[in-house]
Amino acid sequence: MSRRGRVRDKWRSKRWFTVVAPEYFGSVEIGSVVADDPEKLIGRTVESTLYDVTEDFAHQYLKMYFQINNVEGRRALTMFKGHEYSRDYLRSLVRRRTTRIDCITDVTTKDGYKLRVSAVAFTLIRIKTSQEKEIRAVMKRIIKEKAASLSFNQFVQEAVLGKIASDIYNEAKKIVPLRHVGIRKSRLLSRPAVEAEKESAVEAEEESQTG
Numbered sequence: 001m002s003r004r005g006r007v008r009d010k011w012r013s014k015r016w017f018t019v020v021a022p023e024y025f026g027s028v029e030i031g032s033v034v035a036d037d038p039e040k041l042i043g044r045t046v047e048s049t050l051y052d053v054t055e056d057f058a059h060q061y062l063k064m065y066f067q068i069n070n071v072e073g074r075r076a077l078t079m080f081k082g083h084e085y086s087r088d089y090l091r092s093l094v095r096r097r098t099t100r101i102d103c104i105t106d107v108t109t110k111d112g113y114k115l116r117v118s119a120v121a122f123t124l125i126r127i128k129t130s131q132e133k134e135i136r137a138v139m140k141r142i143i144k145e146k147a148a149s150l151s152f153n154q155f156v157q158e159a160v161l162g163k164i165a166s167d168i169y170n171e172a173k174k175i176v177p178l179r180h181v182g183i184r185k186s187r188l189l190s191r192p193a194v195e196a197e198k199e200s201a202v203e204a205e206e207e208s209q210t211g
Contacts, residue, residue, distance in 0.1 A: 023153075
């Protein structure tokens with residue numbers, strides 16, 4: 001009769017790490033993750049809400065996505081990957097006899113980050129197709145101008161916290177009365193090649209040191 005070896009308790013070898021938002025969102029704690037090796041956390045995406053960052057209940061409708069890109073001790077540091085309105089919130093904005101205007105555009109920030117940005121506007125009354133086109137043109141122009149003049153960190157802050165939406169609203173309301181304007185979704189498409197290469201070099205150096 002063969003003797004079985006003792007089974008190792010994998011759970012006991014795991015540790016908890018605190019997930020921290022990027023500096024441009026206050027470096028606040030947004031959750032916890034568990035892993036037996038910190039390296040396994042790199043690249044993992046963590047879902048949160050804007051409420052977790054601001055502690056303002058009015059911001060619970062906005063989902064945030066952060067990707068872990070570094071681990072310092074028990075702190076998992078992150079970068080912004082995207083955001084979006086919750087489905088329930090977006091559905092609550094729809095009204096009969098009004099018009100919804102969507103604008104999806106790819107932009108590049110001043111420091112070379114590429115994002116796909118989706119803006120939405122809701123009118124107070126049903127409007128003409130020509131007016132929809134005018135408002136969509138305003139949305140696209142302001143988003144592109146903002147991206148070209150701001151760094152990634154600055155652009156993300158203004159997109160998530162409502163500054164870009166406010167600028168669009170103030171100009172587009174001159175065309176027709178508006179009930180709501182917002183950046184309903186964003187997604188990071190790519191980072192500058194130089195930064196990606198630098199991060200890869202750092203990871204390679206850390207691996208060689210531990211090896």
